[in-house]
Amino acid sequence: MKKPLIGAFSALLLAGATTLAAALPASAKAPAVTVDFAGTVALSDCSGSLVRMPNSAAGDPALVLTNGHCLETGMPAAGEVITDQPSSRSFTLLSSTGGRLGTLRATKVVYSTMTDTDVTLYQLNTSYASIKSRYGISPLTMSTAHPVAGAAIKVVSGYWKKTYSCNIDGFVYRLKEGDWTWKDSVRYTPSCNTIGGTSGSPVVDTSTGQLVAVNNTGNEDGESCTVDNPCEVDENGNVAVRQGINYAEETYFIPSCFAAGNRLDLTLPGCTLPKP
Structure with a gap:
């Protein structure tokens, strides 16, 4: 990894x-x-991105995506799933050209695992609307x-x-x-x-x-x-x-595990993320 x-x-x-x-044929x-770098973040030792689900609202608490093996408390063991773990990790938000815009901070690890996939999702202490207003940056949308x-x-x-x-x-x-x-x-x-x-x-x-x-x-x-x-x-x-x-x-299956308000719900129909 x-x-x-x-x-x-x-x-x-x-x-x-x-x-x-x-290359694909030009006609195809x-x-x-x-x-560009808009929507990306730098961690202390990894890379990541500011992300939204297709149904996320501007006022929802913002999310940052990185790998499970980038979790600051150590790599999750095989079969381990971590949810709702307090975190104050910081992220450097980048401009479209890669310049430093400011620091974002987590309130918790929403979800982290290295089983079946390799993801960590953090919840921030601010909303997408606040980030857009202050820095002019929008999140990347996760495809379904x-x-x-x-x-x-x-x-x-x-x-x-x-x-x-x-x-x-x-x-x-x-x-x-x-x-x-x-x-x-x-x-x-x-x-x-x-x-x-x-x-x-x-x-x-x-x-x-x-x-x-x-x-x-x-x-x-x-x-x-x-x-x-x-x-x-x-x-x-x-x-x-x-x-x-x-x-x-x-990552296409991740949005199926999030309800309104960017709330993780592993019991939702269609959610296939490993459960604790």
Whole structure:
């Protein structure tokens, strides 16, 4: 996984891989929307984004999305789900060009897990409307549609203030790394060569501008199923190792677990997030 950074040396050790995807025919391409750093945040050791559900209201408490393995209290164990945990973590809100606009602060961890997926969602002490009024920044909207193979995407790292451009190469039935297993993961084409510190970066579909996944890992050394060296497992149990290839976890199913007011409700029909 793209572990949180501890100095520049760790960043080099955690380097992943980037790809140049085969271009779609010009006639098949949707016009690309502008994808920049607006809506992204930098954590102390990871990347993240200010996000909204499709039904979120301007007055709702704002949410920040990053990886489960970026949780400040330590990586959740396999099978562990954390909800409603107090937090005062701070986030640096970025402008469209990557400049520092101000500091946002959490009140709690709404949800965090590394089981089936790799996500942490924080609730902030302010609303979307207040952030928009003060900083002119709107959140990224989380798509409710499964991402599509071949789609052009950008991985936007608030930590490094760097954007990676590639395509979705395909999907992985099971992605195993150490003790953790993730389902239906996104595989990038090689030009998204994400590194340590890009953990938690939003993966944005350039045809819609919506968030479709959260960047989380890559196979660095060619090892199989070890930490920093995830392996792909298909429906028949066959294992494949793709050294230098990076991955993300889908997010389309997350909005189904949020009720009005950005309130997490894991009992909602259609909610498939792992439960405590």
